[in-house]
Amino acid sequence: MSKVGTELELAVDGVAHGGWCVGRIEQQVVFVRHALPGERVRVRVTEETARFLRADVVEVVDPSPERVTPPCPYAGPGRCGGCDWQHASLAEQRRIKARVVTEQLRRIAGIQLPEFEVEEIPGADDGLGWRTRVRYAVNAEGRAGFRRHRSHDVQTVDDCLIAHSGVRELGVTRLPWPGIREIEATASATTADRAVVVTPEGAKLPTLPQLETSSAVLRRFKGGRTQQVRGRRGVREHVGGREWRISAGGFWQGHPGAAGVLSEAVLAALEPKPGEAALDLYCGAGLFAGALAEAVGPEGRVLAVERDPQAVRDAERNLRDLPNVQVEVGDAASRLRGWADLRGSTTTAVLDPPRAGAGSAVVAGLSAVGARRVAYVSCDPATLARDLAAFAKSGFRLNQLRAFDAFPMTHHVECLAELVRE
DSSP, rough: OOOOTOEEEEEEEEEETTEEEEEEETTTTEEEOOOOOOOOOEEEEEEEEEEEEEEEEEEEEEEOOOBBOOTTTBBBBTSSSOOOOOOOHHHHHHHHHHHHHHHHIIIIOOOOOOOOOOOTTTTOOTOOOOOOOEEEEEOOSOOEEEEEETTTTTEEEEOOBBBBBHHTTOEEEEEEEETEEEEEEEESSSSEEEEEEEESSSSSOOOOOOOOSSSSEEETTSSSSSEESSSOOOEEEEETTTTEEEEOOOOSSSSHHHHHHHHHHHHHEEEEEEEEEEEEESTTTHHHHHHHHHHTTTTTTTEESSOOOOHHHHHHHHHOOHHHHHHHHHSSHHHEEEEEEESOOOOOEEEETTTOOOHHHHHHHHTTTTTTEHHHHOOEEEEHHHHHHHHHHEEEEEEEEEEOOOOTTSSSOOOEEEEEEE
């Protein structure tokens, strides 16, 4: 008989990647949302497989001292799936994330980390108001909101408390969006620039509502291409003494302080020297390439690669005053094979791949070009662990791992692995 819909009482002690706590009932593993380690809870089973159950908390029988009242009324079982840990203090959220990273690296890569802390990034002291890039789903009635956890259903909201004030001022959740399937709202953390990218349900762009504050508006087509509707094509940011232009819908760190903190952390990990060659794989709008170019100086060079043509155009524009930077469009693994002239030179590399990770071909390519130090920026500890295992087989040693709380209230964590050649 299926256990879905039944209620159970159990103790939770472990944590798992993805915003789950872990308990057991009659030796069966139960992954529980909205619990905290050390609590005894009553749960309702939401999913059953041959190996485990998934469940949501319906009652906290014995609460953790780190449990707090979620600041957002939409955070909780059956509601918005965006925030996993609003019911935990910020200190406990960071302890949980450190446990998850430690467990993923131990289980997947066989790496035993020393005890470490997830570092706070300045700019969101209470864990709210930080998200400068927000993706909304739109329901059949044209109301904007967020997907419920593991569901296509849309939880409409009046407001999102983790959204940056510039995003909230657009009024996306207060406006009607008939004929629109998805909305991406972006606000610069350092300028007044704002942009909205809409994805229509059909081939024709419907009449759009007037946003509550001035912003650029773009339309996204199937395949990712965007078309300017009104205003500029993107937003400007100021980081590291430079201005950066990022196309609307393009990648940039969501936390206002993350770009600057990570740039400094990458330079500290790589220790680039004047005259060296440096690589920036998955370079996006060129953030790390710019920092590396200044570090290696005019006698050095930076080779950057990105597969998104629009991001490459952004990077070329952002770095046009740095003649020692070469930006190419393409796949990281294939471009590494093409950079054969780097073999035998002193090379450092940074990679910030998407959530799927870099993969063994990229790791092999970095080994082949003779990289002496690698800084691997990752937003997913599971794929990071997989790739670190590949680096170990290619002769690299994990020298240090740092983690940053770039996504407060959620289960996501930004890691920086510093690798050195043995």
